[in-house]
Amino acid sequence: MSPRQPAPLDPHRVEASGAFVEVFSLEPFQSGALDGLCFTVKDNIHIGGHRTSFGSPAWRDSHPAPLRNAICVDQLLAAGATCVGKVVADEFTYSLDGENPFYGTPLNAKAPDRIPGGSSSGSASSVACGLADFSLGTDSGGSIRVPASLCGVWGMRPSLHRISEAGVLPFMPSVSTVGVVAADFEILRRVMTLLLRTGDETTVPMERIVLLDDAFAVADGPVREAAERAIGELATRAGIALERASFSDIVGREMTLSACNEEALRNLQTMEFENTVGDWIEGHRPELGFAFSMAYGNVKSFDRGQAMASLALCESLFREINRFFRAGTIVCFPTTPTVAPLRDSLDRPQSVWDFYGRTMTTTSFSGTGRLPEIAAPLLSVDGCPVGLSFAAAHYEDAFLLKALGDLLSV
């Protein structure tokens, strides 16, 4: 197999993964930094000549196929990578669990009785199943980080808007970000460096790692302990002192990370979702899945007038979070507070609330700070994978990639 022509995917393994919406092969435009790598694309990112579903057959059927690839897809093809297919997204990408009533639940290869997480479910699944070296996804409230954590693969949500969103379906414009799931750190680093165009950036050395107390506190005990042990060992080997800080310490005001999610970020997300997907749903009355219908009920009863205070709070918190990050700072915490829930277990309000409430509390840190965050598959609890997350200041994507490479290779 030459580096430019990866082998076709095995149809049986594709079928077993449940990750694919379509299998095809888009050859690279030319040779480049990603020669020999294969990737999949989440089904809210355009591929010319193929309809985009947004995780919804109704959306798919009412929108023509785009003519052009999203810019992020073209960046990869122009760098030598081969696109091997489109992969499942949660319905309108508005979920963190990966159970799509229309397109199915992609396999969580390392914990087959458990959900893969979403909404970039097919991205994480296709990579964890060994069917792609990496996958393009999107992340607004954790949609790359959560499935990466639950499937035990690498994931990076870069700083907000660092990658072009041309050709990506609009979702939550102040929050949504294109990012990557990858099979190993080296692939993640190569692909992100290409997409972010960070080649000529200089970076400072890592000087401190700060453990985010609030995220540790909402995690299950075994996840918390595994995370503390892993980061403790890495820091000791690297000779870097660990610090701890609460969200209040970081932003310099009395506020928990949970309040940051509930009072600030979530309202911005809901409000923006109303403008993009909500307007389309009201105008088209498509068939909706049960879980989405339930979640969307909350959107419909949302008070936009009240959300203005949340908009202002998001902006203040963004500045405060980034003021905390002096040069060389990394903040570390469990990517998700739990391992993947069992399939079909998110069927009661209590279990949904527990999973979403604690998970979105955790993911709201980088969401509000517009931070680059890498979910590293370094933890294992009861045989199930969980990610350990590393976040850096807004726009310090190159530093984060370099610092994590150094930390892992010591």
Added chain:
Amino acid sequence: MSPRQPAPLDPHRVEASGAFVEVFSLEPFQSGALDGLCFTVKDNIHIGGHRTSFGSPAWRDSHPAPLRNAICVDQLLAAGATCVGKVVADEFTYSLDGENPFYGTPLNAKAPDRIPGGSSSGSASSVACGLADFSLGTDSGGSIRVPASLCGVWGMRPSLHRISEAGVLPFMPSVSTVGVVAADFEILRRVMTLLLRTGDETTVPMERIVLLDDAFAVADGPVREAAERAIGELATRAGIALERASFSDIVGREMTLSACNEEALRNLQTMEFENTVGDWIEGHRPELGFAFSMAYGNVKSFDRGQAMASLALCESLFREINRFFRAGTIVCFPTTPTVAPLRDSLDRPQSVWDFYGRTMTTTSFSGTGRLPEIAAPLLSVDGCPVGLSFAAAHYEDAFLLKALGDLLSV
């Protein structure tokens, strides 16, 4: 007239302005910081229950009316302002001249035989005609700054993505920004502070004003001289020393601002426009205006493979430009290199090329740097208005507003 209930617009003045697509009155949700102010909205920003045309009847007729207002509209209504109508945009907002073949050419009130500039033509016109205190617009390649300059009103393009784009038609996702045209600086400051939510930000004092040589060099002689005289007087009164720098000095490499536009920003803009508007046009074959058809011909022959180098260059230049801005720095230059061309004079390739080439060279500085820029109506050449621009570092919007307020009030 109470501050909450502005008088209805005079139909004769509305008609004479040619600026409006629809006249109506959206009452504020409540009293607030913008009590008593009236605003118009560019016709690529959603107002619930009213179709959005994007400057194209074909677009308007094939898209249902949005149900909800764009978030930026709701921010203003929630702060006490009244929306008095939708105003003309250039066809697909893809122009800087303000001559829309379907919706007409809004009046340039201070130079009635001249074009208003675009694509936020109706925004600048409605404010310059005294029919609104301010207007919401968008700016990707100068679409707020250019009409503000040519119509003699205030305009601000804030830092990229500082204002929510939910409910604004996608255009060039890595470049497009919501901003404001206003009748005076005090209104601009109040409205921008509200939209940007900068109330609690601390700012440093202005320490230096740097004249951008490349932008002065492409300006007509009288514009250049008027700009130098005006900034000279302001700086002297404020006791601030002026410096000069070429674009090469700023980015630390051999590159003109013209090359920045042609080799970097323009290709990113074209590529993103292909994904948003281009795809829709190819799929729907709508009736197109002559000038747009000509411009779009260049888009269709665009080589996306070659544009990858431009993407990388944009990212490097963004970092280099912002590295130049140490705390307290303002960069100053003429907003446009010319006064408004005469109406119907942009009918030969040479005149189009001259107007667009020099204008987009000038506007590419803040576009590439993702900088906040304020166009101040401080210059007059042969009785026609021209703007003087002030730009600050990315995200230093609050500093720019404060520094300019100080400079003008000394």
